[in-house]
Amino acid sequence: MSIITLTSDFGLKDYFVAAAKARLFSLAPEAKVIDISHDVDAFNIAEAAYLIHGAFSHFPENTVHLILVDYERNREQQHVLVRYANQYFIAADNGILSLLLGNNAVAEIYEINIHEALAEHNDLQTLLHVAAHLAKNGAVSVVAKPKEKLADTVAPEAxxxxxxxxxxxxxxxxxxxxxxxxxxxxxxxxxxxxxxxxxxxxxxxxxxxxxxxxxxxxxxxxxxxxxxxxxxxxxxxxxxxxxxxxxxxxxxxxxxxxxxxxxxxxxxxxxxxxxxxxxxx
Incomplete structure (x- = not known):
């Protein structure tokens, strides 16, 4: 059984988490969806990176980690996909993956490029589609193209x-x-x-x-x-x-x-x- 994790700043008061999970179950009914946290402070990518860092190593190979914190695609940040430690990480290229992975060598970096093919989808629906595709053992090349590097973010280091x-x-x-x-x-x-x-x-x-x-x-x-x-x-x-x-x-x-x-x-x-x-x- 494949696993998809969700991390967001959605909170639990609204319907957003339930709607996202429902969409995933429709797209990948065999996948198990696990919450890491939905209580990340709004747009706080450093906090999200800390929480995912503490959790991801406990998951089996090929787990798909979907990060929905400051995830909007715009002229300054694209959607990216990283395969690291035999797991997948999906997020906006806003520095969160640089914070999460630190100085570790990233095996594979991709830019998600199916937005035109899914023109009727908003950003969230597109990322859910990519996560479901990977959870069903879909090829990365179908949803993304190779990318040279991730956006840098300076983390507050001791x-x-x-x-x-x-x-x-x-x-x-x-x-x-x-x-x-x-x-x-x-x-x-x-x-x-x-x-x-x-x-x-x-x-x-x-x-x-x-x-x-x-x-x-x-x-x-x-x-x-x-x-x-x-x-x-x-x-x-x-x-x-x-x-x-x-x-x-x-x-x-x-x-x-x-x-x-x-x-x-x-x-x-x-x-x-x-x-x-x-x-x-």
């Missing part, structure tokens, strides 16, 4: 300060638990941390009193290091861990955005606010 003692990163995503996901990757951190002790700070946090975080836990409950206290008593304590996608995450233990508050709300951190790791000698 950097090492000139003095070599600090990593400067930023907040790039807030999950449904209100945790702060940063652009500091584990492999980047490990390459400089070695045996150094360190402190993680949020310079623009609007709530004082958090201080700094001086260790990274493997599991959330590892914050409860003193066995004299029950684990629940550590609720709302700040912590840091690398999430399953390999990005540093700042959280508060058992934070709840709807009740007690979570890292984002309690600390007042906003998108792209700085996160600094200072290494001690």
């Amino acid at each position: 950097t090492l300060a000139a003095n070599g003692t600090e990593i400067h990163g930023s907040a790039i995503y807030f999950d449904r638990f209100g945790n702060i996901v940063t652009n500091i990757r584990k492999r980047f951190f490990d390459s400089f941390a070695k045996a150094h002790s360190f402190e993680i700070s949020l310079p623009r946090a609007t709530v004082s009193g958090i201080g700094s975080i001086s260790r990274i836990v493997e599991n959330y409950s590892d914050i409860a290091s003193d066995e004299r206290f029950k684990i629940i008593e550590y609720s709302s304590q700040p912590l840091a861990k690398f999430n399953d996608a390999g990005f540093l995450e700042i959280a508060v233990f058992r934070g709840n955005p709807q009740r007690s508050g979570a890292a984002q709300s309690l600390l007042g951190v906003k998108y792209l606010d700085p996160v600094v790791i200072t290494f001690k000698s």
